[in-house]
Amino acid sequence: MSEHRSNLDEDSLSVALEILSRLVSFPTVSSSGNLALIEWIGSYLSRYSVPYRIQAAADQEDKENPKANLIASIGPQTAGGVILSAHTDVVPVSSQDWDSDPFTMVEREGRLYGRGTCDMKGFIASVLSQVPRMVEASEAGRLRYPLYLVFTYDEEVGCLGAPHAIRLLRSDFAPARCVIVGEPSSMRPISGHKSIDIYETKVTGFSGHSSDPRLGVSAVLAASRLVSHLGDMQDELRTTEKDERFSPPWASVHVGVIEGGTAVNIIAPSCHFVWDVRALPEGDTQELPRSFKIWHDKVILPPMRALHDGCSIETKSRASVIYLRPEIDSAAERLVRKITGDNQHRYVAYVTEAGQFQQAGIASIVCGPGSIEQAHKANEFLEKEQLSLSCAFIEKIITECC
Ligand SMILES: [Zn+2]
Numbered sequence: 001m002s003e004h005r006s007n008l009d010e011d012s013l014s015v016a017l018e019i020l021s022r023l024v025s026f027p028t029v030s031s032s033g034n035l036a037l038i039e040w041i042g043s044y045l046s047r048y049s050v051p052y053r054i055q056a057a058a059d060q061e062d063k064e065n066p067k068a069n070l071i072a073s074i075g076p077q078t079a080g081g082v083i084l085s086a087h088t089d090v091v092p093v094s095s096q097d098w099d100s101d102p103f104t105m106v107e108r109e110g111r112l113y114g115r116g117t118c119d120m121k122g123f124i125a126s127v128l129s130q131v132p133r134m135v136e137a138s139e140a141g142r143l144r145y146p147l148y149l150v151f152t153y154d155e156e157v158g159c160l161g162a163p164h165a166i167r168l169l170r171s172d173f174a175p176a177r178c179v180i181v182g183e184p185s186s187m188r189p190i191s192g193h194k195s196i197d198i199y200e201t202k203v204t205g206f207s208g209h210s211s212d213p214r215l216g217v218s219a220v221l222a223a224s225r226l227v228s229h230l231g232d233m234q235d236e237l238r239t240t241e242k243d244e245r246f247s248p249p250w251a252s253v254h255v256g257v258i259e260g261g262t263a264v265n266i267i268a269p270s271c272h273f274v275w276d277v278r279a280l281p282e283g284d285t286q287e288l289p290r291s292f293k294i295w296h297d298k299v300i301l302p303p304m305r306a307l308h309d310g311c312s313i314e315t316k317s318r319a320s321v322i323y324l325r326p327e328i329d330s331a332a333e334r335l336v337r338k339i340t341g342d343n344q345h346r347y348v349a350y351v352t353e354a355g356q357f358q359q360a361g362i363a364s365i366v367c368g369p370g371s372i373e374q375a376h377k378a379n380e381f382l383e384k385e386q387l388s389l390s391c392a393f394i395e396k397i398i399t400e401c402c
Pocket residue numbers: 087119120155183184
């Protein structure tokens with residue numbers, strides 16, 4: 001029996017390896033689209049007569065680089081199914097120093113190198129490698145609950161694809177009991193993460209010769225006061241908020257980019273900066289941007305406008321991803337803890353699509369192969385062992401749906 005067992009696992013692993021190598025060969029950087037990969041997954045599913053839906057991106061601005069979600073369902077159309085979810089896009093490789101072609105998977109010393117092996121095509125490969133078993137269980141009438149496969153676009157640029165897929169799941173499929181988002185967690189359950197909201201603030205001043213600063217309004221000077229105020233707000237959060245499950249244990253604010261001005265002797269007509277807020281679960285993600293606006297409209301803007309009424313401070317949201325609120329006894333937690341035998345509670349700093357599923361009322365957890373340490377870096381890799389663990393994990397999920 002044990003011999004038979006290990007043979008099965010070997011087979012699964014070699015199928016998963018073959019699939020992963022194929023998935024890596026699609027350079028699904030968000031700017032290039034993911035449709036070719038989605039169609040390849042579709043044709044793979046067709047080989048096993050699995051019905052699937054391809055959902056074109058909500059606002060398909062870039063017709064040259066089309067994007068889509070894929071949603072498939074295997075098993076009876078009843079409530080209580082399990083969603084296995086992953087994003088198909090990867091981060092760019094430009095200005096990274098790779099030892100081999102990032103879009104050709106290579107194996108060296110038990111590690112699978114290639115862009116996306118870890119984040120998160122390894123999870124997709126392990127799910128797809130188990131499709132024959134899912135179909136077999138379904139055809140034999142053993143599956144009591146459906147398995148849903150959800151593969152999304154544009155996670156890396158603000159989790160844009162998942163909400164679109166979630167709407168389709170809710171409208172056209174029986175309600176699921178939970179979702180497992182297979183982001184790299186070294187196959188350990190992750191119960192919560194912060195939110196992220198990215199903003200761009202544009203300051204418009206009034207230009208003039210710098211020899212007499214009274215004649216203009218420097219956007220660079222105003223922006224520097226705004227940035228400095230965000231720093232003060234951060235300091236205040238550090239003393240007022242505490243949730244030791246997270247690191248850092250408070251909501252954080254960070255200004256990552258600032259650009260403005262034209263020359264040293266010209267009063268800067270414009271300046272913009274990009275910043276983010278990472279709020280703790282349960283927190284009001286809009287509270288800080290709201291009080292920031294109230295403050296600058298009261299303190300910074302009036303003297304600017306007094307000199308020139310064309311001056312302005314405008315903030316736009318660039319991306320917003322909700323936090324994953326820990327729900328220690330949810331269906332997702334129970335399922336993953338039963339399978340992994342791991343009862344430790346972990347909270348991470350990175351964001352995932354799990355919070356979006358949770359917001360839609362679907363119990364969510366993060367658990368997938370590979371370490372987040374390797375994600376987004378040059379020479380990204382996935383330990384072969386992790387791929388194998390992920391295949392075994394999916395196999396157990398099938399059993400749990402029987
Ligand atoms: Zn990811």
